[in-house]
Amino acid sequence: MQIYLPIAEISVNIFLLLGLGLGVGFLSGMFGVGGGFLMTPLLFFIGIPPAVAVSTEANQIVASSASGALAHWRRRSLDIKMGLLLLLGGTAGSIAGVQLFAFLRSLGQIDLIISLSYVSFLGIVGGLMFIESLGALRRRGRDQTATQPVSKRRKRRLIDRLPFKTRFPSSGLYLSVIPPIIIGFFVGVLAAIMGVGGGFIMVPAMIYILRMPTSVVVGTSLFQILFVTALTTFLQATQNHTVDLVLALLLMVGGVIGAQLGARAGRKIKAEELRIALALMVLIVCAKLGWDLVATPNDLFAILPMREGGH
Amino acid sequence: MINLLAAAILLAQGQPDLEAPPDIAPRVVAALSQENVEIRSDFAGADIILFGAVTGLEDTDDLVIVVRGPQTDFRVMRKERTFGIWINRAPVRFADVPSYYSVASTRPLQDVGTFSSLRREGIGLEHLRLSAPDSERTEVRLGVEVTVSDVGNEIIEYREAISRNRRRDNLFAETASGVQMLEGGLFRATVALPPATPVGDYTADVYLFRDGRAVASGAVSLEVHKAGMERVIYEFAHQHGWLYGLVAVALALLFGWGAAAIFNRR
Numbered sequence: 001m002q003i004y005l006p007i008a009e010i011s012v013n014i015f016l017l018l019g020l021g022l023g024v025g026f027l028s029g030m031f032g033v034g035g036g037f038l039m040t041p042l043l044f045f046i047g048i049p050p051a052v053a054v055s056t057e058a059n060q061i062v063a064s065s066a067s068g069a070l071a072h073w074r075r076r077s078l079d080i081k082m083g084l085l086l087l088l089g090g091t092a093g094s095i096a097g098v099q100l101f102a103f104l105r106s107l108g109q110i111d112l113i114i115s116l117s118y119v120s121f122l123g124i125v126g127g128l129m130f131i132e133s134l135g136a137l138r139r140r141g142r143d144q145t146a147t148q149p150v151s152k153r154r155k156r157r158l159i160d161r162l163p164f165k166t167r168f169p170s171s172g173l174y175l176s177v178i179p180p181i182i183i184g185f186f187v188g189v190l191a192a193i194m195g196v197g198g199g200f201i202m203v204p205a206m207i208y209i210l211r212m213p214t215s216v217v218v219g220t221s222l223f224q225i226l227f228v229t230a231l232t233t234f235l236q237a238t239q240n241h242t243v244d245l246v247l248a249l250l251l252m253v254g255g256v257i258g259a260q261l262g263a264r265a266g267r268k269i270k271a272e273e274l275r276i277a278l279a280l281m282v283l284i285v286c287a288k289l290g291w292d293l294v295a296t297p298n299d300l301f302a303i304l305p306m307r308e309g310g311h
Numbered sequence: 312m313i314n315l316l317a318a319a320i321l322l323a324q325g326q327p328d329l330e331a332p333p334d335i336a337p338r339v340v341a342a343l344s345q346e347n348v349e350i351r352s353d354f355a356g357a358d359i360i361l362f363g364a365v366t367g368l369e370d371t372d373d374l375v376i377v378v379r380g381p382q383t384d385f386r387v388m389r390k391e392r393t394f395g396i397w398i399n400r401a402p403v404r405f406a407d408v409p410s411y412y413s414v415a416s417t418r419p420l421q422d423v424g425t426f427s428s429l430r431r432e433g434i435g436l437e438h439l440r441l442s443a444p445d446s447e448r449t450e451v452r453l454g455v456e457v458t459v460s461d462v463g464n465e466i467i468e469y470r471e472a473i474s475r476n477r478r479r480d481n482l483f484a485e486t487a488s489g490v491q492m493l494e495g496g497l498f499r500a501t502v503a504l505p506p507a508t509p510v511g512d513y514t515a516d517v518y519l520f521r522d523g524r525a526v527a528s529g530a531v532s533l534e535v536h537k538a539g540m541e542r543v544i545y546e547f548a549h550q551h552g553w554l555y556g557l558v559a560v561a562l563a564l565l566f567g568w569g570a571a572a573i574f575n576r577r
Contacts, residue, residue, distance in 0.1 A: 002355040002506070006541040007548055011355050011506035059559050066567025108388050108399045116396075230560045237556030241548050245559055246352070246540075252563065256570035293396045301472030302399055304386045 007244035008052045014250065016046065021060075021254020028064065028255075029262025030269075031278045032218070034225065036061050036196035039251065041118060041285055050111055052244050054101070054195030055236035059248040061197045061229040064255055069226045072219030079170035079216045083223040085177055086184035086202070090228035093188020098235045101193055108304045112293075117194050119290045125200050126282030133275035140272065159209065171212045179210060184224060191232050197225035337367035339374075339529035341517045346531075348504060349538035356506045361515055362499040363529065373416060373423040373520040374490045376500050377434055378533075380411025380482075381511025387469045403443050403462060403469050410509040411482050412439060415489025415500045425523040432518065432525060436478075436485050441470045481505035502533075510535050 003014040020042055028035030036057050043053035072078045104110040162176035183205045187198035202221045206212045212220070237243040266274060341363030348357050361376060384406045388399035416423055420435045429438045446461040460466040477483035482505060490500045502515065513533040518525040537545050548555045 002353065004350060004352050004354040004506075004541060006537065006544040009507075009509075059563055062560055062563035063567040063570075066564050067571030070568060070571065108386060108402055112396075112398055230563075233560050233563070234553070234556035237548065237559055238552040241552055243548070243556065243559050245544055245548075245555075245562070248559065248563070249566075252566045256566065256574075260570070260574045297390055297397055299472065299475065300390045301469065301476070302388050302390065303473065303476050304388060304399075304402075306384045306386060306404070 003246065003250075005048075005052075005244050005247050007242065008048050008056075008247060010047060010049075012046065012048075012247075017247065017250040018254040020046075021251040022258040022261075023254075025064070025255035025258025026262035026265070027258075027278075027281070029259035029264075030266035031262075031274060032266070033278065034061055034064060034197035034199045035255070037118070037122065037194070037200060037282070038285060040195040041289060044111075044114075048247070049242075050114055051101070051105060051240060051242045052247070054114070054193070055233065055240065055242040056244045056248045056251070057195035058191060058229045058232040058236065059243050059245075060251045060255060062226065062233060063252045064259060065197060065222050065226045065229065067256075069219070069222040072222055075219075076170075077216055078219030078223050079168055079212065080223075081166075082168050082171060082173075082180055082210075082212065082216075083220045085180040086187070086220070086224040087227050089181035089184025089186075090188035090191070090224055091184075091231060093185035093190075094192050094228050094232045094235060095188075096185075097189040097192025098232065098239060100189065102240060104193075108302075114194060115289050115293055117190070119286055119293065121190075121194075121201065122282050122286035122289070125204075126279050126286055128204075129275060130279035130283065133272050133279060137272045137276065168212075171210075171216055173210070173212065175210065183209065184228075187224070188228050188232075191225075191228050192236075197229055199225055335367060337365060337372075337519055337521075337527045339363065339365050339517050339519050339527050341376075341515065341529045341531050343502075343515065343531050343533055346533055348508070348533065348535045350508070350510065350535065351537075351539045351541055354506065354541075356508065357504045359502040359504065359533070360499060361502055361517075361531070362497070363517060365496045365498065365519055365527075368496040368519075369521065371521070373418055374492070374498055375414065375416040375420070375423060375434055375518045375520060375525075376490055376502075376515060377432075377518070378411065378413045378502050378513060378515045379409040380509055380513050380535075381409070382407040383410045383509070384408070387472055389469070389472075401462075403466070404445050405441055405469075405473065406444050408441055408473065409439075410511070411504070411513065412436070412477070413484040413486075413502065415486045415502075417488070417490045417492060419487040420485070423520045423523075424525065428520075428524045432516075434518065436474050436483060439474075439483075441473055443469070480507045482507060482509075504535070508535055510537055 001014045002011045004011045020039065024035045024039045024042070027038065040053055040057045043057065044050055101110065104113050159176065159179055162178045164177045165174060166177055167174050183202065187202050190196060190198045190201065199221050202224065203217055206217045206221065207214065233243055341361060344360035348359065365374065384404065386402045386404050388402045390397040391400045414435055420429060424434065429435055433440050443460065443466065447458050449456055450459050462469065474483055481503065490498055492498050513535060515531050515533060517529045519527040
């Protein structure tokens with residue numbers, strides 16, 4: 001059964017969209033990731049215009065992060081102060097990202113930049129995750145009790161020398177406000193350009209750069225993602241008119257059901273195997289997008305719409 | 312049923328002319344089975360019947376039907392390999408190109424009309440005018456005005472790319488046997504609108520060709536527009552973008568929290 005999407009202006013099979021939502025939702029529930037980094041490229045592959053795919057995916061992420069953020073809020077397993085600083089940077093980043101998106105679109109290079117961003121980020125994150133979880137699996141096999149010595153004394157780093165220091169009671173940190181704002185900004189730009197929540201960048205950044213305790217990392221990241229994607233949706237709808245409500249609703253329906261099923265399935269699988277599977281999946285999407293960049297295209301010419309109003 | 316009735320009425324109107332001497336100028340009248348095409352949520356393309364009658368038709372005459380959609384401007388870019396990656400380069404802007412263009416005829420176009428008559432009316436994918444105003448200038452060479460492109464001969468590749476791209480989406484089409492001649496000067500043809508049909512005003516021109524030249528023509532218009540929920544959503548998104556954005560966010564929040572509440576209760 002075909003359904004015509006009013007903003008994307010194409011006709012797509014309704015079961016394909018529900019299935020995509022269900023599938024990506026399942027994986028995101030199982031691995032505890034947002035799924036934007038998988039859904040947005042898949043939407044490109046089925047022919048949704050990139051601008052519509054990115055904006056609409058931001059809208060879907062609002063729905064998928066809302067329930068998680070609420071759960072963490074109830075348990076107070078998030079650092080509100082850190083979250084607000086990340087959000088401050090994220091807001092600026094989202095505004096800048098939406099402008100950058102419009103500018104790149106006018107140059108006819110938006111598809112290239114989106115693909116390049118995906119290939120580089122997915123390659124780095126997937127590669128690191130793969131190596132790390134493979135190592136963890138090998139350690140577990142060799143010796144169950146072996147733990148790496150953790151030094152209590154932290155080395156003084158560049159990040160500790162920055163001004164405007166403040167206390168973060170929930171995380172137990174005394175840190176400059178600059179790094180969270182910069183990280184938030186960076187993730188906000190990515191959210192607008194790549195149509196992702198940015199959790200896959202933010203969570204490692206919080207752990208390794210800000211050194212936040214793992215207990216509050218996921219909640220804080222969801223808090224930031226919820227507000228930044230909500231803002232991105234609003235800005236894209238106001239400025240570019242590229243949010244497709246019909247597409248978003250269909251993806252949400254499949255997404256929330258899939259996420260619940262995936263979360264149940266995920267409890268039965270061991271963490272290391274799960275991480276390796278996720279890493280492999282990330283690398284496959286990366287390889288497909290990378291191949292499309294270097295392989296000789298079927299048609300060497302591309303037809304691109306003029307910007308509204310022309311120039 | 313309505314089609315047949317309308318055709319019968321047209322035929323009746325055309326009747327007096329048939330009895331007139333054959334040297335009287337031929338006339339073409341045409342109508343569509345549907346003058347309004349509505350794009351609703353289940354829109355997956357539409358087939359419209361174009362029918363009509365020709366008065367003063369001779370055995371060797373040919374009919375050509377050209378349907379043109381609303382005009383648009385766009386850029387065509389050629390991909391070039393840079394550091395191993397294919398990058399869009401060398402944009403050329405094309406202006407006032409029909410977003411939909413289909414030609415149906417009784418015989419292959421080259422047998423129907425002369426090169427110059429087809430070119431003049433822009434009939435056929437080969438003769439459709441694709442102008443790139445920014446890269447063109449008009450020069451007088453040997454006393455004849457010719458259009459010269461700054462892009463040089465490559466402009467031909469750009470034009471072929473447009474045609475190829477649009478044909479892939481069935482937005483451009485050429486069918487040599489698309490027009491069926493029935494008895495008594497009646498004719499019919501199917502206009503296939505693909506799922507990607509753009510909204511706007513369309514015109515269908517019916518040309519009567521005799522001895523390689525168009526001797527008569529008739530036109531009908533067609534409107535493609537969004538209807539129902541598709542229209543409501545589209546207009547809401549474009550006229551009240553900020554409110555639409557708020558609704559989108561609110562719906563997503565409701566959805567996320569609602570789903571969590573339902574699943575957690577179990």
